[in-house]
Amino acid sequence: MIKLESIYKSFEGRTVLDDINFSFEDGKTNLIIGQSGSGKTVLIKCIVGLLTPEKGHILYDGRDFNAMDKKEKKALRREMGMIFQSAALFDSLSVLENVMFPLDMFSNDTYRDRVKRAQFCLDRVNLTDAQNKYPGEISGGMQKRVAIARAIALQPKYLFCDEPNSGLDPKTSLVIDALIHDITTEYNMTTIINTHDMNSVMGIGDSILYIYQGHKEWEGTKNDVFTATNERLNNFIFASDLLRKVKDEGLKQR
Numbered sequence: 513m514i515k516l517e518s519i520y521k522s523f524e525g526r527t528v529l530d531d532i533n534f535s536f537e538d539g540k541t542n543l544i545i546g547q548s549g550s551g552k553t554v555l556i557k558c559i560v561g562l563l564t565p566e567k568g569h570i571l572y573d574g575r576d577f578n579a580m581d582k583k584e585k586k587a588l589r590r591e592m593g594m595i596f597q598s599a600a601l602f603d604s605l606s607v608l609e610n611v612m613f614p615l616d617m618f619s620n621d622t623y624r625d626r627v628k629r630a631q632f633c634l635d636r637v638n639l640t641d642a643q644n645k646y647p648g649e650i651s652g653g654m655q656k657r658v659a660i661a662r663a664i665a666l667q668p669k670y671l672f673c674d675e676p677n678s679g680l681d682p683k684t685s686l687v688i689d690a691l692i693h694d695i696t697t698e699y700n701m702t703t704i705i706n707t708h709d710m711n712s713v714m715g716i717g718d719s720i721l722y723i724y725q726g727h728k729e730w731e732g733t734k735n736d737v738f739t740a741t742n743e744r745l746n747n748f749i750f751a752s753d754l755l756r757k758v759k760d761e762g763l764k765q766r
């Protein structure tokens with residue numbers, strides 16, 4: 513579990529995050545949602561240690577991140593898997609070599625075992641046949657799957673995904689969402705996804721944190737979204753007529 517206690521962050525005197533409290537639970541797909549500029553990226557950067565909040569605590573299974581020394585932070589980073597907006601694969605390395613990269617960096621296993629582990633992860637994301645291809649030779653959705661295989665290579669306890677569906681068509685986005693959701697349950701990881709994608713909210717939102725202008729405006733699950741009375745949340749989620757209809761139909765069926 514990752515727990516946020518009263519997180520505060522500002523830039524040049526301008527408050528960007530104010531008093532954020534939230535618990536991201538194990539085995540759940542936790543989403544951070546909010547309008548552009550609301551502070552989602554700054555928050556996820558604070559959580560992974562790329563930014564330091566001026567106030568508050570970030571607890572990784574009870575361990576205060578900012579109270580850790582360098583060695584402890586390094587050990588914790590080994591427990592983190594990350595999937596960035598662009599898949600950020602190495603173009604000059606094959607798919608297999610990309611997935612092996614973190615293993616080559618951090619694992620003491622033999623070469624043979626590292627290859628086996630990378631192949632296992634590629635198999636998990638259904639990319640066994642693509643292992644000798646290069647990123648330039650596969651689709652955006654496949655690249656995302658390679659990024660997922662790479663992120664889970666070291667069996668992380670915590671998985672961070674920044675806009676994992678950016679640049680993907682809706683159908684491929686569903687495949688990626690389902691994969692992240694399944695892997696989260698399978699490995700009981702604490703997964704945090706920063707997203708704009710309403711399909712993700714409705715599909716895999718086990719736990720949702722809605723940020724509005726830097727503060728926590730609402731929290732709940734994908735089911736709670738349908739009955740939520742928070743006006744800002746409703747304006748954000750049901751911005752389109754189509755989604756408003758989905759909400760109305762959903763309420764009728766209850």
Ligand SMILES: Nc1ncnc2c1ncn2[C@@H]1O[C@H](COP(=O)(O)OP(=O)(O)OP(=O)(O)O)[C@@H](O)[C@H]1O
Pocket residue numbers: 523528546547548549550551552553554555
């Ligand atoms: N390094 C920085 N220096 C100054 N201001 C920053 C910095 N990083 C972010 N900000 C500001 O913090 C606010 C929140 O930005 P953030 O990138 O977290 O928004 P976001 O919710 O992730 O938006 P989007 O959905 O568009 O990615 C914005 O007003 C942004 O300009």
